[in-house]
Amino acid sequence: MILLWVLLLPLAGGLVAWAGGKTSRKVTVIAPIIALALDCLLLVWLWGRHSGFAHAPGSFPWIAEFSMAWIPQFGIEFALAMDGLALLMSLMVCTVSLAVFLVLGSSIPKNAGLHALLFMLAVTSVFGVFLSADLMLFFIFFEAMLLPTYALMIGWGEGDQSRSAMRFFVFTQAGGLLMLISIIAVYMAHATTTGEYTFSIVALAQNPMSGPLSLFCLLGFVIAFAVKLPLVPFHTWQPDAYAGSSTAVTILLAALMTKTAGYGLIRFAIPLFPEASTLLAPWMMGIGVATILYASWLAFGQSDLKRIVAYSSAAHLGYVVLGAFAMNEIGHRGAIIQMFCHGISVTGVFFIIDWIERRANTRNIAELGGLSHSAPRMGAIAMVFVMATLGLPGLGNFIGEFFTLTGAFQAHWLAGSLAATGAVLAAAYSLRIMQQVFFGPKRDLPEGHEPYNLLLPVATVLIIILVYVGMHPGPVLEAANSATGFGAIDTRMNPTDALLVGNVR
């Protein structure tokens, strides 16, 4: 029942904002904030109640469940379940969307009520993806987030967004349909072997598919996720979509929606097709490495701040794929922490970019410079987020990248070492941002707007989260650990790993 609340609270907040937004502007900000804050509290309470995440090996370590019949004729249940991984991701989503409403909520130029409703619909679907314990329900949530996002991109974007929004929609829809076919193939295969028609992932993962068909099914999943992350040949929709959307929508795309794909890989794709995943793992690691290097390279060549971050974001999610397909426990943990921290840090980065744009009326780094002179505190905050992006030890992203790379080295030394060079490229493009925008001689910039009132405190909280995860990753690791208790991956740790994990705990 708690999970239903977790899922429906944001939706309720959005509906109230929409209904009340016609008469009062304040409701459109306050209602979502209250709903999301309550949701955060619920999640924290859940975490506190279930410290330890102990579970029997090979089972799903659910800490809360909810299910009711939905389409019993097809074996589709409205089944929600939460383990440490889902909890981490939900908490990240909640924090990020709360931050979005706190900072940007009052600055929506038009139709703020509808904006809040659509945003919350998308957030609800993202929650739905994390909480679904039924493959078809997962698919429906995975697809349901598209339409509100599409509307947000078009209605509140910069200029004519219809082309890039359409590209986003068609790309993701194409991936989604391939995944639908895979899902149904899994369902049919399960029914022929066990005689039970069900989409429940517990049942499906206990009886994983094998044979050549499973490889094609895995490919269906992987392509859908590769489009959404995005991975390298499927990334072309991303920079335009990020650059043309409003900051709130860019954060929705970059921080929240990409995580549904990474989550899908770890929760669904690999456990459902252990054999095929092992077969495909080297290729996927290669694609992950290619994404890291190529996207970092592209990020270095951009001059629009949002495009730089779009490519850097793709590079960081390359690590998630790398970790997930390293097929060992340490890589999985790295991928999960990477997702969590990337969500938080990229949100901060986009807040900073939004501030720069309001301050200087441009996002082009060639026209910017010396902002630290007039705004030293913003410069300091930007510095922390940029350092998080390049993976400075002490911040959460470092833990994610470090574990991922450790996992990758174990799988194959070449993948690990190539991916490690990505960190150098990350340093290059990140420091370029700082140098060009904040340091250097002071430039005459047109008089822009003041920063939002809540930007500084919210950014500080985000930084505290990153520092906490970076300095004391134990609890997060433990939560991430509970996600990887089944099937495909090698849960035996070699002694150095055990030592490593033990130490950071």
Add this chain to the structure above:
Amino acid sequence: MNWNMISAASPLIILTLGPIGVMLSIGWRRRHSTTLTLSLLLLILAGFASLQAMSVAPRQLTPLLLIDRFGLFYLTFIIVLSGSLLLLGVQYLAHKESHPDEYYVLFLLATAGACVMVVSTHFASFYLGLEVLSISQYGLIAYVRRDRRGAEAGLKYLILAATSAAFILFGMALIYAEFGTMQFAILAHATPKQVENSVVLLGVAMVFAGIGFKLSVVPFHLWTPDVYEGAPIPVAAFTATVAKISVLAVLVRYFALEHAPVSQSLLGIVAISAAVSMLAGSLLALIQHNIKRLLAYSSITHIGYISVLFLTGGALTHGGVAYYLIAYSAATLAAFGVVMTTSASLRRPYDIERLEDFAGLYWRNKTLAIVLTISLLSLAGIPLTAGFIGKLYVVFAGAKSEYWWLLIVVALSSVVGVYYYLRIVLILFSRTKTYPPLATAAPVALPQRIILLTLSGISLGLGIYPAPLISVVQAIFLHP
């Protein structure tokens, strides 16, 4: 003939005597409102009659007709669709013709023909129903005499439908020559050797070619866009829904027979024509600027999807076709309904049908824009609409019969579909400086508004909570 039999046959009796009554009433008093009321009452009566006939079903009436729950389900469905179409098109017709009374006679006759088809178990009754339907459609399509495109469309349909009828007749003759019977049920017990006989195969192929014309399966689809464009909009909607549903219901009967002589080669042909229909329909829809032609190509695509459902047979075919048809009809009817209400309310000599005419509709008439959006999303098969559950059935059927390549084609064509349906949605919500003709759109009258909103409600409701309807269609399969 006892009381139960009359009770079972009552919907058909009402629908055949009805048009004669309406014709007499027109002779006595020629007024649009009277004719409309009478026709609607007849349809309502027929609807109730078919609901009460459920209690006496199944009942074989002569070797020609079988009144079972399967047939009655489709009968009720057709009657409801026809009734909604009559009501939706009132203003449009009044605007097009000063005395559109005979339209109603033809419309009721066409409905009667469609209803005969869905309860037929014999080639003779099937053919009779088909011809009653087609011949009424010729008149309906060319009904607006001032409209040249209507005349062209009517003639085109006349020639092609007559040709297809000839094909069906000849095919039936060949099958009869081999088996000596025209009853579906006896055909079902044919041995494989009889079925693979070349005469029979030729006959089956010819019957299917004729049916393909009716369903506008590629390569028999060429008439579809022209007829949809030229016909009065309610008639186009009738052709897109009722005319196709009746033929599909017969096909379901045939494919669901226990030992239906469905050879593998026949299934292969169904699969190929499904794939070609999906691809051709969706690719050609991409380049349309006229919403009627676009809906025509979209209907071709959807027939392709429905064909996939025929590959498995059994419960999936039964339930899937019924569910898909309800989802498709609700969405198609709503889309055509929006086009006809805007055309009627603007009172232009031409129909409002170019896509750019709908630019910014949302900012002029929110109801119509939202209704059209929901129906387009349902046609695109976006989750949480009825169209998605229909697509789910299609993928189930394809996966169960292991036609993986066909499912890839389904996915491709759906992606293209998403593009061209969303393009319209985008146009509806666009903010242009000059709102083209729709600037003066009058509000929609209450009955039409209720029907349109109900159709949208069906499109959404069946997507969000499909379980009850799935139970109904399954029950009909299990206890026909």
